[in-house]
Amino acid sequence: MSKLNELQAYLVTNEIDAAFITTPDNVFYFSNFNSDPHERLLGVMLFKDAEPFLICPKMEMPDVIAAGWQYEVVGHEDTENAWDIVTKTVATRNTPFQKLAIEKAHLTVERFEAIQERFENIVFVGIDEKINAMRIYKSEEELVKMRKAAELADYAIQVGCDAITEGKTEMEVLNEIESAIKAKGYAMSFDTMVLAGEKAASPHGTPGDRKIQQGDLILFDLGVIYEGYCSDITRTVAFGQPGEEQIKIYNTVRAANENAIAAVKPGVRAMDLDKIARDTIADAGYGEYFTHRLGHGLGISVHEFPSINGSNEMVLNEGTVFTIEPGVYKTNVAGVRIEDDVVVTSTGVEILTKFTKELVIL
Ligand code: MN
Ligand code: MN
Numbered sequence: 001m002s003k004l005n006e007l008q009a010y011l012v013t014n015e016i017d018a019a020f021i022t023t024p025d026n027v028f029y030f031s032n033f034n035s036d037p038h039e040r041l042l043g044v045m046l047f048k049d050a051e052p053f054l055i056c057p058k059m060e061m062p063d064v065i066a067a068g069w070q071y072e073v074v075g076h077e078d079t080e081n082a083w084d085i086v087t088k089t090v091a092t093r094n095t096p097f098q099k100l101a102i103e104k105a106h107l108t109v110e111r112f113e114a115i116q117e118r119f120e121n122i123v124f125v126g127i128d129e130k131i132n133a134m135r136i137y138k139s140e141e142e143l144v145k146m147r148k149a150a151e152l153a154d155y156a157i158q159v160g161c162d163a164i165t166e167g168k169t170e171m172e173v174l175n176e177i178e179s180a181i182k183a184k185g186y187a188m189s190f191d192t193m194v195l196a197g198e199k200a201a202s203p204h205g206t207p208g209d210r211k212i213q214q215g216d217l218i219l220f221d222l223g224v225i226y227e228g229y230c231s232d233i234t235r236t237v238a239f240g241q242p243g244e245e246q247i248k249i250y251n252t253v254r255a256a257n258e259n260a261i262a263a264v265k266p267g268v269r270a271m272d273l274d275k276i277a278r279d280t281i282a283d284a285g286y287g288e289y290f291t292h293r294l295g296h297g298l299g300i301s302v303h304e305f306p307s308i309n310g311s312n313e314m315v316l317n318e319g320t321v322f323t324i325e326p327g328v329y330k331t332n333v334a335g336v337r338i339e340d341d342v343v344v345t346s347t348g349v350e351i352l353t354k355f356t357k358e359l360v361i362l
Contacts, residue, residue, distance in 0.1 A: 003029060003030050003134065004030050004031075004044075004046065004052065006134065007019060007030065007046060007127075007130070007131075007134070008046055008047075008048070008052075010130050011046065011047075011048040011101065012048055012049075014125075015048075015099065016048060016099050016100070016101045016125060017047065017048050017095065017096045017097050017098055017099045017100060018045060018046060018047045018048065018090075018095075018097055018099075018100050018101070019045075019046045019100070019101035019102075019127050020043055020044075020045050020046075020100060020101070020102055020107075020115070021043060021044040021045075021046065021103065021127070021131075022041070022042065022043040022103065022106070022107060022111065023103055023106045024036050024037065024042060025300045025301050025304075026044075026103065026131055026135075027042055027043065027044055027054075028228055028300055029131075029134075029135060029300055030044050030046075031044055031054055031064070031067065031069050032067045032068050032069070033054065033056070033060075033063065033064045033067040033069055034067070034228050035056070035060055035063065037056065037057055037060070040056075040057045040076075040078075040082070041055060041056075041057075041076065041082035041083075041086075041111075042054075042055065042056045042057070042060075043055050043056075043086075045086070045089070045090065047093055047095055048095070048096075049095055050093040050094070050095040051071050051072060051093070052071045052072075053071060053072040053073065053074055053089050054069055054071065054072070054073045054074070055073075055074050055075075055076065055082065055085060055086055055089070056073065056074075056075060056076075057075065057076060057077075057078075058075030058076060058077050059075075060075070061073050061075045072089070074089050083114045083115075083118055086118070087118045087119075090119075097119060097122070098121060098122060098123060099122075099123045099125060100115070100119070100122055100123070100124055100125070101124075101125050101126065101127035102115075102124055102125075102126065102127060103126075103127060103128050103131070104124075104126040104127075104128055105126075105128045106128075112124075132304070132305040133305075135297075135299060135300070135304060135305065136297060136304075136305050136306060136319075136320050137317070137319040137320065138299060138319045138320070138321050138343065139319070142229060142299065143319075143321070143343060145226050145227045145228070145229040146226075146229045146230075146231065146298070146299070146321055146341070146343070146352055147352055148226040148227070148229075149189075149223070149224050149225060149226035149229050149230060149231035149352075150231040150233070150341050150352035150353045150354070151354075152181065152184070152186055152224035152226060152231065153222060153223055153224050153231035153232070153233040153341075153353055153355075154233070154353060154354050154355040155180075155181075156177050156180065156181055156192075156220075156222050156224060156233075157220055157222070157233060157235050157355045158355070159176060159177050159180040159181075160173055160176070160177045160194065160218075160220045160222075161237055161360060161362060163176040163177065164212055164218060164237070164239055164362050165212065166211075166212055166213065166214065166239070167211050167212065168211065168212050169208070169209045169210060169211050169212070170194040170195060170196055170199065170207040170208055170209070170210050170212075171194075171207055171208060171209060173194045173212070173218075174192050174193075174194040174207050177192055177194070177220075177222065178192055181224055186224050186225060186226065187224070187225050188222060188223060188224060188225070189222075189223030189224060189225050189230035189231060189232060189302045190222075190223060190232075190302050192207070192220075192221070192222040193205075193206075193207060193219065193220065193221035193222065194207045194218065194219070194220055195207060195210075195218070195219045195221075195335065196210050196211075196212050196213070196216045196217075196218045196219075196239075197210065197213060197215075197216040197217065197218075198331070198332055198335075199335075200216075200217055200218065200219035200236065200329075200334070200335030200336070201329050201330060201331050201332065201333065201334055201335030202329065202331070202335065205335075212239055213239070214239060214240035215239070215240050215241070215242065215243070216238070216239045216240070217236050217237070217238055217239075217242060217246055217250075217334050217335065217336060218236065218237050218238075218239060219234065219235075219236045219335055219336070219337060220233075220234065220235050220236075220237070221233070221234040221337065221339065222234075223302060228300055229299060229300060230298055230299065230300070230301065230302045231298070231341055231352070231353065232298055232302055232323050232325075232339060232341060233339055233340065233341065233353045233355065234325055234327075234337045234338060234339030235338065235339075235355055235357075235360070236250065236253075236335070236336045236337060236338065237359075237360040237361070237362060238250075238359060238360065238361045238362065239361075239362050240361070240362075241361065242334075242359070242361070245333055245334065246333065246334045246336075247359065248284070249286065249328050249330065249333070249334045249336050250334070250336050250359050251359075252280065252281055252284040252286055252328060253281070253326050253327060253328050253336045253337065253338050254338055254357050254359075255280050255284075256276075256277040256278075256280040256281050256290075256326035257277070257324055257325070257326055257338045257339075257340065257357065258357070259276050259277065259280050260273045260274075260276045260277040260280075260294060260324045260326070261324055261340065261342055261349060261351060262349075263276050264316070264324075264342055264344055264348065264349035265344065265347065265348045265349065266316070266317050266318050266344055266345075266346065266347075267315055267316070267317075268315070268316050268344075269312070269313055269314065269315055269316070270306050270307065270308045270309065270312035270313070270314050270316060271309065271310050271311060271312050271313055273294055273295075273308055273316075273324065274293060274294040274308055274309055274310045274312075275310060277290075277294050277324070277326040278290060278294070278310065278326075280326075281326060281328060286328045286330065289328045289329050289330045290326060290327060290328055291327075291329065292327065293307060293308060293309035293310070294308045294309065294324060294325065294326060295308035295322050295323035295324045295325050295339075296308060296322060296323055297320070297321065297322045298321050298322055298323055298341055299321060306320065306322065308322055308323070308324070316344050317344060318344050318345060318346050319343065319344065320343065320344045321341065321342070321343045321352070322341075322342065323339050323340065323341055323342075324339065324340050324342055325337055325338070325339030325340070326338065338357055339353075340352070340353045341353045
């Protein structure tokens with residue numbers, strides 16, 4: 001069953017007349033059309049018992065068809081009111097339009113009011129939970145893309161390691177990484193982080209003109225998009241021989257990462273994975289320096305469901321992809337994070353990111 005058919009079946013079961021999907025990531029998920037329209041309206045209108053349509057800026061209509069959308073596509077120009085076109089197209093379906101499912105976590109108040117004004121007596125219900133539940137499960141077709149995205153992330157870390165020389169700034173290293181990925185024809189999943197020395201130990205560090213020095217730990221956090229799917233990797237490497245406590249912190253974070261990964265299998269709860277990593281770090285005496293959740297779901301969005309944190313009781317099943325990224329940030333001593341992308345398999349875990357976790361000393 002296609003994703004669109006599955007959502008339509010959900011509308012039928014729950015007696016919802018239609019669903020209007022407007023976040024670009026979800027539009028891509030259901031239509032294979034990948035675009036960020038900024039403030040312009042892009043959406044998929046799915047009906048319980050009529051043919052869906054996709055509304056987009058007129059200039060993008062050919063791309064929607066090229067992406068494989070098999071139903072009606074309606075375009076709007078900048079001089080038109082897109083909601084007039086939505087209203088008109090809904091009317092052509094001749095089907096009840098009272099109970100409408102929307103993405104409550106994302107639809108702006110402005111758009112909410114526009115719908116309310118045009119359709120009398122409309123009742124809204126949330127579709128977020130259903131879509132999140134669908135997106136948590138990755139098909140083999142999606143996993144193929146995520147493996148490729150992870151492979152490109154591994155490559156980007158290698159480029160970063162090769163770029164490190166004394167006196168180069170974080171921004172210069174970052175630029176070499178992003179240029180290498182762009183040269184291959186790909187985009188990053190988010191702004192690349194290259195943080196050196198005390199910058200890596202600050203939870204809010206941003207890359208700048210800090211120059212690489214002997215004895216620095218350097219933290220890379222980056223990801224690449226492959227055919228709409230994101231990777232997200234962190235590696236921390238040393239420039240010159242690291243000190244004793246830096247090595248201890250590195251080994252602690254690595255053990256936390258590896259212990260949590262070893263526990264991944266169908267049926268494990270998100271909170272249990274978080275606890276395993278947190279206990280490993282606390283046992284080494286660094287508990288207070290691990291200041292964030294263990295990880296997050298990954299896919300079309302770089303952060304999606306499920307959240308891997310200490311209070312999420314969700315049971316993880318085969319096909320769920322998420323990050324495992326423990327870190328220790330001890331001011332003026334070391335900032336270390338090691339992040340991998342993993343998928344739950346029928347028997348355990350597959351690690352998508354493969355760059356070495358041995359402490360690399362450059
Ligand atoms: Mn990351
Ligand atoms: Mn991450």
